[in-house]
Amino acid sequence: MTALSERSVPTVSSEELATAAGVNSAKLRKDFSYLGSYGTRGVGYDVEYLVYQISRELGLTQDWPVVIVGIGNLGAALANYGGFASRGFRVAALIDADPAMAGKPVAGIPVQHTDELEKIITDNGVSIGVIATPAGAAQQVCDRLVAAGITSILNFAPTVLSVPDGVDVRKVDLSIELQILAFHEQRKAGEEIAAPEEAAGAVPPPPVAPHRAPSAAPGADSGRQGPDGDVPAVMPA
Amino acid sequence: MTALSERSVPTVSSEELATAAGVNSAKLRKDFSYLGSYGTRGVGYDVEYLVYQISRELGLTQDWPVVIVGIGNLGAALANYGGFASRGFRVAALIDADPAMAGKPVAGIPVQHTDELEKIITDNGVSIGVIATPAGAAQQVCDRLVAAGITSILNFAPTVLSVPDGVDVRKVDLSIELQILAFHEQRKAGEEIAAPEEAAGAVPPPPVAPHRAPSAAPGADSGRQGPDGDVPAVMPA
DNA sequence: CAGTGTGAACGGATTCACAGCC
DNA sequence: GGCTGTGAATCCGTTCACACTG
Numbered sequence: 001m002t003a004l005s006e007r008s009v010p011t012v013s014s015e016e017l018a019t020a021a022g023v024n025s026a027k028l029r030k031d032f033s034y035l036g037s038y039g040t041r042g043v044g045y046d047v048e049y050l051v052y053q054i055s056r057e058l059g060l061t062q063d064w065p066v067v068i069v070g071i072g073n074l075g076a077a078l079a080n081y082g083g084f085a086s087r088g089f090r091v092a093a094l095i096d097a098d099p100a101m102a103g104k105p106v107a108g109i110p111v112q113h114t115d116e117l118e119k120i121i122t123d124n125g126v127s128i129g130v131i132a133t134p135a136g137a138a139q140q141v142c143d144r145l146v147a148a149g150i151t152s153i154l155n156f157a158p159t160v161l162s163v164p165d166g167v168d169v170r171k172v173d174l175s176i177e178l179q180i181l182a183f184h185e186q187r188k189a190g191e192e193i194a195a196p197e198e199a200a201g202a203v204p205p206p207p208v209a210p211h212r213a214p215s216a217a218p219g220a221d222s223g224r225q226g227p228d229g230d231v232p233a234v235m236p237a
Numbered sequence: 238m239t240a241l242s243e244r245s246v247p248t249v250s251s252e253e254l255a256t257a258a259g260v261n262s263a264k265l266r267k268d269f270s271y272l273g274s275y276g277t278r279g280v281g282y283d284v285e286y287l288v289y290q291i292s293r294e295l296g297l298t299q300d301w302p303v304v305i306v307g308i309g310n311l312g313a314a315l316a317n318y319g320g321f322a323s324r325g326f327r328v329a330a331l332i333d334a335d336p337a338m339a340g341k342p343v344a345g346i347p348v349q350h351t352d353e354l355e356k357i358i359t360d361n362g363v364s365i366g367v368i369a370t371p372a373g374a375a376q377q378v379c380d381r382l383v384a385a386g387i388t389s390i391l392n393f394a395p396t397v398l399s400v401p402d403g404v405d406v407r408k409v410d411l412s413i414e415l416q417i418l419a420f421h422e423q424r425k426a427g428e429e430i431a432a433p434e435e436a437a438g439a440v441p442p443p444p445v446a447p448h449r450a451p452s453a454a455p456g457a458d459s460g461r462q463g464p465d466g467d468v469p470a471v472m473p474a
Numbered sequence: 475c476a477g478t479g480t481g482a483a484c485g486g487a488t489t490c491a492c493a494g495c496c
Numbered sequence: 497g498g499c500t501g502t503g504a505a506t507c508c509g510t511t512c513a514c515a516c517t518g
Binding site for chain 2: 475476477478479480
């Protein structure tokens with residue numbers, strides 16, 4: 001939709017959007033209808049208007065100050081990531097435990113030391129924290145963020161964090177997407193013979209004839225790239 | 238399951254696993270049953286055996302050579318990411334367009350110039366490519382990867398890539414997870430009044446009373462962190 | 475007798491199909 | 497005429513409940 005908006009396309013039909021998104025047009029209309037009657041019968045949806053309404057509903061019209069803790073490669077990459085600003089996210093501070101990093105600017109923002117963490121969060125009214133530290137430091141950082149009043153955490157460290165009720169955690173595992181690709185890749189290759197006959201002999205293939213069951217791969221729709229932006233888990237209570 | 242395995246726990250019940258994963262035990266049993274009858278009635282599942290079977294089914298017991306193109310902060314972060322090796326991924330090469338990067342080791346692997354791209358892929362039999370370039374270069378890199386024989390692409394650049402049929406693309410948008418958090422955060426805050434009364438006045442709030450419809454947030458289950466590892470889209474045909 | 479494997483029941487999400495409107 | 501908005505029909509994933517087994 002943003003792309004359409006940039007090309008100054010005035011209106012879209014549910015059919016067009018649905019095709020682009022790889023879903024059924026009825027579903028798209030029904031979903032939009034939950035936000036209100038924003039379309040015009042016989043015409044379609046006003047692009048600008050719809051972009052605005054959806055942005056508002058998603059909370060993208062607000063200003064979300066965010067702190068990033070752990071300014072290694074990943075932290076730096078996140079700090080430099082252009083996609084945040086346009087979605088209403090503002091990097092309020094970069095925090096790292098390494099005193100040598102302190103004061104050094106990354107993406108134009110000076111890195112601050114972990115000691116300042118609580119003060120930074122309070123002063124800026126930050127409610128979302130990003131953890132990009134090594135696994136070992138993650139839980140500790142998390143605890144401090146929560147204690148300082150943060151209620152949403154995006155965790156890139158390969159650990160499951162434990163948090164009190166009311167705090168929302170989402171974990172990003174960079175290897176999961178690769179695994180999904182590999183899974184499909186395996187399928188593409190395995191089209192030939194039905195019996196793979198593994199090599200690597202760690203666990204001895206115990207009894208039980210692996211009765212290659214249904215095992216059907218999920219629905220094959222057109223060109224939808226990337227993960228579904230699911231919104232599962234933790235609701236505010 | 239890996240954690241259980243490391244603690245040498247011999248068996249698990251579907252109930253235990255289900256609780257840990259935040260799902261219903263029946264669902265877990267049914268899902269496992271699609272892989273075969275790997276449990277023992279009255280006992281549970283053999284941890285080691287199950288780990289192996291699932292790994293194999295997911296394609297994690299194979300060796301997947303991967304190339305990373307674009308060795309900026311993100312590319313470097315990916316190259317250094319520990320989670321890949323344990324999942325069967327091997328970084329076969331790092332590729333960057335900047336001649337100054339060539340030869341420089343990142344994560345112990347020397348960066349090679351884009352000119353070598355085709356040769357590297359062919360020589361190493363690479364079928365999965367990771368794009369971590371700026372948006373502007375992504376499509377071009379993608380085309381070369383595909384031409385060189387790559388059939389799965391993980392795209393971190395903020396562009397939708399177009400690829401021929403048979404090539405699998407997954408796009409990772411680092412800001413989507415933040416958006417999901419912000420969405421929930423907005424909900425938490427909006428518990429007070431029902432009328433937000435926006436500030437930012439870009440699009441003039443046109444007619445139509447935004448009839449705050451159902452708009453219910455998805456199911457609230459226990460502590461599941463992160464996105465569902467969905468496996469949608471593109472099936473091998 | 476604890477715990478798997480699975481047919482049957484359930485319920486929510488998707489799709490159909492069409493009335494209503496521009 | 498074209499396209500939205502939406503009740504009704506349908507589909508499909510989830511859960512129940514229990515027969516079966518080690």
